[in-house]
Amino acid sequence: MSRFATTGTRGFLGWHLRAGLQDSGTTVDAIPVGEAFDLEQATGAIDGSSRAIHIAGVNRASDEAVTEGNIGFAKQFATALRSADNPPPVVVYANSTQSTNGSVYGEAKARAGDIVAAAAAHVGAEFVDLRLPNLFGEHGRPFYNSVTATFSHLIAKGESPTVEKDKLLTLLHAQNAVDLLVGAVQIDSLSALEQNETVSGLLGRMQGYAELYRYGEIPDVADEFDRDLFNTYRSFTFPSQSPIQLTRHADPRGSFFEIIRSHGGPGQSSFSTTVPGVTRGDHFHRRKIERFTVLHGRARISLRRLFTDEVISFEVSGDFPIAVDMPTMWAHNITNIGDDLLYTSFWTNEIFNPENPDTIAEVV
Incomplete structure (x- = not known):
């Protein structure tokens, strides 16, 4: 039975990671970071694991908190990795496509990636830098994790969201991100799993789902992207709209x-x-x-x-x-x-x- 050591298990992607691994029998040892970080516990989690995954990060806060949080979490993870007597053969970093856009968040994610990569090289582990686009999925946190979660939350409440600034998004369902993080799907498959959609197009899709589902009808889910978006929306309607x-x-x-x-x-x-x-x-x-x-x-x-x-x-x-x-x-x-x-x-x-x-x- 495999065992993974992972930061960020209490967050959106971390929850999806644990759910996605239930079928495989892989256990997940959590590595708390930030104020809860304990080097001995973190080292014990990493030691002997088959894969160490660094997910934890800060994306919505002051510029200082974003920089210090992402870099600080990476340093803690890297210290534990270097301290393990039996480090994992693979280290995966949940990076962001924003790491190259010059923003405060992007720069912090890039610097965090360098820290984790250096630690992986130090222990002789393969380093996987997974640059994820906008993630969406069931039970996201509205007004924080993604615009998809925000739209789902508002529409499920009967409100009518508006688009202030339309732009093209690159979207990836969280369970697809999980498959990439754990190696069930090769990283070169990322582009095939992504979907491009405008903010207004995303809103239109979700309003269409809601209009049908309010009567208990299932929209066209032949396309996997529509299925995943609809499942995301449904997660915000349960149990208030059931049975x-x-x-x-x-x-x-x-x-x-x-x-x-x-x-x-x-x-x-x-x-x-x-x-x-x-x-x-x-x-x-x-x-x-x-x-x-x-x-x-x-x-x-x-x-x-x-x-x-x-x-x-x-x-x-x-x-x-x-x-x-x-x-x-x-x-x-x-x-x-x-x-x-x-x-x-x-x-x-x-x-x-x-x-x-x-x-x-x-x-x-």
């Missing part, structure tokens, strides 16, 4: 209701029966969209965001049909809490691929 109410039509012949309207891309529907007292699921998805709809019987659908303890549950019945969509990187399950056989419909936005199931065991 999704479905309209049941009944007459003497029986009843009818729509389960889903999908506007594009592949999809797969399945059906299960569950005996009373039994639980299905206890897994999460990194990228896959999944919808549960109870057709008959009574059930409890429970969800828990990774690395948290709070569980959100919905009690549902086939007599009053509703749909519950599973946010990405939330563990989820469904339990038959009734006395009858439970009938459940499951829909996902992709055809199941046993080579890449994107279904990772995690107990709610």
